Amino acid sequence: MSATYKRLDKDDAVLLMVDHQSGLISLVQDFSPDEFRNNVLALADIGVFFELPTILTTSFDAGPNGPIVPEMLDRFPDAPFIRRPGQINAWDNEDFVKAIKATGRKQLIIAGVVTDVCVSFPALSAIEDGYDVFVVTDASGTFNKTVQQAAWQRMSSAGVQLMNWFSVACELHRDWRNDMEGLGALLSNHLPNYRNLMTSYTKLQEAKKE
Amino acid sequence: MSATYKRLDKDDAVLLMVDHQSGLISLVQDFSPDEFRNNVLALADIGVFFELPTILTTSFDAGPNGPIVPEMLDRFPDAPFIRRPGQINAWDNEDFVKAIKATGRKQLIIAGVVTDVCVSFPALSAIEDGYDVFVVTDASGTFNKTVQQAAWQRMSSAGVQLMNWFSVACELHRDWRNDMEGLGALLSNHLPNYRNLMTSYTKLQEAKKE
């Protein structure tokens, strides 16, 4: 019994960054702060690199949840930015869903804070509406590992695909030859050990030329 | 292939608190005692806040298992309280099932001690009887993480949805505007870091007014 491989396609994918707000992020404890920040920015850089239509949304960003982290606005100055007045599930916000529909795309790449609510709820709603949903597990954070695992299981059972930012990048890119330097720079910026490999390699190549 | 999103609805949900007894809780080691107590009380407060029909049950509470923890009776003084004379699976107790049927609701939110028995058995029975079942993983405890994981897997494979108390609250609430202060108070009481966000925010708002 074979299954269809739901494969990310850069011409059919939308990136949804949900509730990466300064207050909410301080609740995240299933990743170390350094790792989480790096993962979120890596995913944002993927959106920029592949020119994915990207939609930002926040929940109550004038209150304790805090404003969206400025790195999002820097990277996506022109993206639709839906500041939800109260809906917890972004899918309950018409503007958010309209913004998605306006892209005409059917693959949703979702990351957010917290995983069990801000990611999970729209992911489940989107599945119901017929979208293919790819949750970026390491750019989504929550209170602790136990909550993380339960949320993953609920989403996976409903048909959500669990990915990580690196596999999103690779599945979108398909072939290094599409832009070798571009992908290399992306990896170098967000994978310290890959950067080290490149540093060692480049040094030796330079030595070679001498 | 899209799937229906089984979404908690505060008008269709019942809360079942199974065997949160003083003796049995002392067996729980997959959560630290502080975390577990907080999670259980958070879930109970959710029941009160959303005015969910709630059913309490215990197993042999005059013996070593110990009495129900008093916080349950305090919060749910009028709830049906089924003291099972021997049935391990609460679903084998007619009064328990009758109490559920009397609510006319089809969504069961279950938490209890221990996860692999007192939660898992009625959850599986309820699925078979056509209910939608939502197990609150972090308000349910057991002997260790290995037992926890096996029990989660068994329930998930049978169609149980794994949730945590925070996502239960958010899925029931739907929109902050339904009762902003109420939900805020609930979170503040049970999420220390959310309380901190509110403390910082309020202080700055006050300073602003001066």
Added chain:
Amino acid sequence: MSATYKRLDKDDAVLLMVDHQSGLISLVQDFSPDEFRNNVLALADIGVFFELPTILTTSFDAGPNGPIVPEMLDRFPDAPFIRRPGQINAWDNEDFVKAIKATGRKQLIIAGVVTDVCVSFPALSAIEDGYDVFVVTDASGTFNKTVQQAAWQRMSSAGVQLMNWFSVACELHRDWRNDMEGLGALLSNHLPNYRNLMTSYTKLQEAKKE
């Protein structure tokens, strides 16, 4: 979509203890030795208590794998004991399968060493032959947690139910009133903290009588 609850029935269950041999057990590192020994003996005591037809089997027990641990022979002196001459999957041994068929039962409770092979292989074969299979995760051991998790996932995907010895006991027993003292003794012998609850309770009851 409701699912049938595959529920252990003491009149339809067989206990299969696979390769609990002194050499092989020394390979187990996903449980501490104290925990593992306790879990295995608890499961064996369950077999005795519920008078389950029980089948023992070993692999090459005259070689480095070592003999079956003596506690098995002590508890099940009359059980069929299949010393496999070479088959790794016990299901490939005709005598083993015949011994199961001879019981006329359809629910298989399996535990063994190592989980990914000695448990997993016959579990998958039995599923294919139409049995209901219940693997006792904490009475089955293997090299490390990573191997354990992969083996659990493979079995669960094929329809195996993952349980632990305590939930097996409770699901078989159904109602404390069937034998209160018997189950109490079983738990007291294998759950140190339950024994503590009973000690405290008994002491206070005695004080009461004075």
Added chain:
Amino acid sequence: MSATYKRLDKDDAVLLMVDHQSGLISLVQDFSPDEFRNNVLALADIGVFFELPTILTTSFDAGPNGPIVPEMLDRFPDAPFIRRPGQINAWDNEDFVKAIKATGRKQLIIAGVVTDVCVSFPALSAIEDGYDVFVVTDASGTFNKTVQQAAWQRMSSAGVQLMNWFSVACELHRDWRNDMEGLGALLSNHLPNYRNLMTSYTKLQEAKKE
């Protein structure tokens, strides 16, 4: 070679609560938020129960570090509260040291956020000035376990005694008969499993009387 037992004495001890501010606490990740909140409040309740002279201090509490958590002011409305204008090491603040000297006591019980700075620095300074210093490890938090361990080691090497809130309470109390109900209440409020023991015990005692 015998050593003097530096033993807490409720008539010679001062409690120093350093920088338990709403912003700083959100940085703590070496304890779960529930555990940390409980530990800090338990220590504060110890201060109240033993009527220890208590000194509160904060660092920049009008800025991002946030205000002192309100529970401190509630419990210690009359305590000296030193809002440091800039000194990172509270010992560099003259008012803070004066407040300590004013008590005439020589045993300092210190807890704070973060362990490696706000606790460690004054602890080391106090040792140098001849005080006996007792750091409450579980009411002091920091970024992660690695930082925690290095800070503990640095302090311990300098002669700081590492304790936890429960051992502080017990060493101050000396004998249950000094106030059985008082200590019982303290433990019941902050040790969920001790509360469970008391619930079971009380229930059985009541049953006895009937």
Added chain:
Amino acid sequence: MSATYKRLDKDDAVLLMVDHQSGLISLVQDFSPDEFRNNVLALADIGVFFELPTILTTSFDAGPNGPIVPEMLDRFPDAPFIRRPGQINAWDNEDFVKAIKATGRKQLIIAGVVTDVCVSFPALSAIEDGYDVFVVTDASGTFNKTVQQAAWQRMSSAGVQLMNWFSVACELHRDWRNDMEGLGALLSNHLPNYRNLMTSYTKLQEAKKE
């Protein structure tokens, strides 16, 4: 509901070793380096022992990813070795798929670095093309446990079977009598504690003969 047991068959299986390159392996942190090296070599030795058709592939091995580790070339000097010029998913490389088809076999045993990309992508593609896919979890490595778990879940949901090198060896071998010394040597070389069992056993057998 019974399921077919997809069982490895040494006459129908192909071994695919994907991107075990000196640079990429240095990125692996979900296994300790000693464990990972041992697991990879154990799997390679399985390929040799069972004379499985084996296909090697690398990604950009003249760049920072580094050359294939020499142990692969030593063990499989005649295997097809596909040095992919850019395709990230090996299945996108025609030569790679052709080499598999040329074997006429339908069971793919896949291991590689990193799990979430170099293993996961061809595994999902192969499922779609009707192959049975067995991923060797402990001979595949990636950045951390969180990424590992998400990748396992994605593959498992698509029908991939998760195995470990030891279970692969045992499922292929079926019966110790097929080559007792051969399998014994394989285990002795890669399971230090099994080697210890054999050492103890052999010593005692020798003593016996004297």
Added chain:
Amino acid sequence: MSATYKRLDKDDAVLLMVDHQSGLISLVQDFSPDEFRNNVLALADIGVFFELPTILTTSFDAGPNGPIVPEMLDRFPDAPFIRRPGQINAWDNEDFVKAIKATGRKQLIIAGVVTDVCVSFPALSAIEDGYDVFVVTDASGTFNKTVQQAAWQRMSSAGVQLMNWFSVACELHRDWRNDMEGLGALLSNHLPNYRNLMTSYTKLQEAKKE
């Protein structure tokens, strides 16, 4: 700079078992219940085996702390058993210290519940009084690992030697030839994997004789 090796001597050692009570033990979470029970009983068996003068003590054993676990009374029916009326530090109880002095011995082996109080306090007092103190870390339990580590550090800094039950047994025994079967039985009863080694060995020896 050489240091004197403080070495346990079976003719100079006393065993102090402090507060191993059914209620208090249920608070222990730095060991799994199975491990902890095994460790405590192993240490008790060491006391019996080496005929060490042994002193039992409890704190409030008619209240929630619960009675001493019956295994202690079974093993040491004639030992001084000091039921402290209120002193938390057993060293504050004159009868306890007198019982120790009556033995004329200077080496104290201490284990108890909880480590940071019931063990730590008398250990520190005894050091001050000139005794050599050996705390049995794995037969002493407390709330969690963090508390355990702080308590160990406090005691170690004061000159307490940290040991485990196995090293206590070996240091007292000195030479297997003093009683080979006796020590073998002790280890076999409390080290499951050592029991396995003996099972394998004995079986092969028997086979040899045939």
Added chain:
Amino acid sequence: MSATYKRLDKDDAVLLMVDHQSGLISLVQDFSPDEFRNNVLALADIGVFFELPTILTTSFDAGPNGPIVPEMLDRFPDAPFIRRPGQINAWDNEDFVKAIKATGRKQLIIAGVVTDVCVSFPALSAIEDGYDVFVVTDASGTFNKTVQQAAWQRMSSAGVQLMNWFSVACELHRDWRNDMEGLGALLSNHLPNYRNLMTSYTKLQEAKKE
């Protein structure tokens, strides 16, 4: 018995960055790569911010160990850079020790890769030569946590002070008022959750002004 507080002084401290080379860093597994990179750069930024005399050194940087990571050269273009021709312990290299002596300072802040060798050896040598040594534990990495712990213990026993980059910054800075914005920027760049606190705070301050 009071001890002198060895306190970092920005006018007496030297920063030694030892062997942060692209190859060697890829061996580090006691920190996640993201955390380690952040910690190392934070420490380097501390050196720049406090204008500490800084000395760089590498071991065999033309070979497999790889070149120094470029971020070091960027931050310290004029620092003495000792490329050791073979000495493993940097203290065995005369130029390195001379460079330190040339600063006339007596407090050494050391970080490097790997902790147990490249950090530990010069730290122990420097202690012997009368320096005060402060090892930055989280900017020093090694093979795994076990090696880390043994190395810390060895150094701590010899009188090395174990610190982390954050406590180094705070101990050097002494008082926020010395440069509030400077320290704020340093923390914001390397503590994601502190950055979040500042984002929330600034936003609210801005709102206030409106």
Added chain:
Amino acid sequence: MSATYKRLDKDDAVLLMVDHQSGLISLVQDFSPDEFRNNVLALADIGVFFELPTILTTSFDAGPNGPIVPEMLDRFPDAPFIRRPGQINAWDNEDFVKAIKATGRKQLIIAGVVTDVCVSFPALSAIEDGYDVFVVTDASGTFNKTVQQAAWQRMSSAGVQLMNWFSVACELHRDWRNDMEGLGALLSNHLPNYRNLMTSYTKLQEAKKE
């Protein structure tokens, strides 16, 4: 206060390999079997490489403890091999101490199984007799991490230096130039990721020459 750096000197060091026997090693669970085997062999290879006088000893190697692992005899065919007839502490065996004295050396490098007994006891005895003792923590194994930590603490408090095999190698070697290829080969054989660095480097160097 400066301390003398006790530094390993290849002309003053002896290597003591204590009880690395096939049965005893199967008890080790504080390291994975692959890691432990690698660490032990790495240390043995260090002995060979630096031509250290080496002494082997076993305890009851004809019984359940099992024979010495053959790799030791292979590497040290001419080393004194003391098969102790019963003494648990090797230092109690006169032949063992004589063999050490015969070397005229004063630095003892000790590793063995189990850490808390077979390593700890002779280490403490040797300190008392005036030797400098270096325990190789990662080539010494025991039952679990808790036992490991207590044993480390006991030894460290007595003046034992805790090292790991890699730091032993580096401290003995002092300078790469003493034998660059020799040390490189040693590291390559026992540090998989260092081998990877060398593989990448060599490949690039070869490419350079073409």
